[in-house]
Amino acid sequence: MRDYRTLLEQAMGGSSTAFEELVRRFQDHALGIAMRRLGDLHLAQDAVQEAFLVAHLKLPTLKNPDSFPSWFSRIVTRCSIKLGKDAAKHRPACGLDHIDTLADGHPGPLEIMTRFQDRAMVSRLLGMLSGMDREVCVLRYQHGLSYNSIAEQLGLPLGTIKRRLHKARNTLVKLREQETGRVTRVGCLPISDHLLAMVAQNQNPPNGQELRTRRFLSWPSLIEALRNDTLDVAFIMAPLAMELRAKGLGIRYVLDGHHDGSSITVNSKDLVNNGGSWRRQGTWALPYRISTHSMLLNHMLGQDPVPYDPSPTAKYISPSYIIRSLRQREVDAFFCSEPWGTRSEAEGTGRVVARSRDIAPGHICCIVVAREAFAKHHGGMLDDYLQRLREAGRFVRRRPETAAAILSHHTGVDQDISRQVLAPDRVSFEDLTPTRDRIRATMGLALESTVIEKSCDLDSFLLSIS
Structure with a gap:
């Protein structure tokens, strides 16, 4: 077994595999620290995930590898204290949901x-x-x-x-x-596309409804929670939801989560060296194999009149860790939801060269799905939550500064970056009612790009169609 110092050196050199092994070895230690501080596993898990993300981003600042355990423990402690203070203001409901x-x-x-x-x-x-x-x-x-x-x-x-x-x-x-009583369990990722889930969690619950929004740092973990029926509602990429539905998962499409909001970011040095050409990057980081970004990238490359030789390759990296992969030259470009492209540009490691709306105007990216059983047996609770999301969309439009602060809190990016990300020409949280034309067009793109294997029955997938 490799010593943690060896793993640390490899991780500091840019090895994502080595860092994943560090996570595996130190996660129980970190959870113990967070649990002693917080006494609630849901909060403790959030603190540990946040701590690993902070550690991942700050590894280059660690001067002495021998001090990693104590250095990381301090990060966990700080993240736990921060989450504890936030929870005191608005404590999420806990339950036997797992x-x-x-x-x-x-x-x-x-x-x-x-x-x-x-x-x-x-x-x-x-x-x-x-x-x-x-x-x-x-x-x-x-x-x-x-x-x-x-x-x-x-x-x-x-x-x-x-x-x-x-x-x-x-x-x-x-x-x-x-x-x-009334508890609605919601899953989302720390990305701007899922801002409405974050804003809704911050609002006072109506009619005594309790809302617990859980952040996931990767799509596989959110998928597992949906499959295990430990979520009632989830924000999820449309092609991925179609694939899960086609394979028998009991979910219904109830609302668009947003429109637009993703960006293509290329290594700044490569862009200069290639004379400004960004389409022919060798290795792309994408958030998941079955994703809106895979769909749009395949569509974009398929429209290019000059064949690609060799063909671009893809690595699938969670959005929260995707900047480091570009910084460490593990990839040449990444395509994912904001705020990570804008943050990469702000720190000088990348340059945003295109946005999703430039590739396929009007496409659907992330949608809101509900478990069929929840929709059937708790329709009133689902209606209440969807109303909260629509109100959250209006809140973002009326109070962009506060919305930027919420996004900053949940993603860890600077509030100035959040303000840029939420500009009206970057992402929209309006006109969220599902329509047949939009979902059919998005499904067509997903099939054309071979991101999904077969079409999804829209009549059974959409809970309501305008």
């Missing part, structure tokens, strides 16, 4: 426990269970024992333990829902 994913190993006992509001609630809800169900839950959730250990301690078959836990967690979810 408990139904335990059977496949996600999440662990610690996460299950700390998603309760407090220990008193834990004891109260566990006390409502029957004897054996309560016993296996205490051993699993409070003592953190494995299935095999519980079976051995109680002298029961492993299958019995799993069945007991399955029954108990369903009961706990129902009890938790009774305790918390």
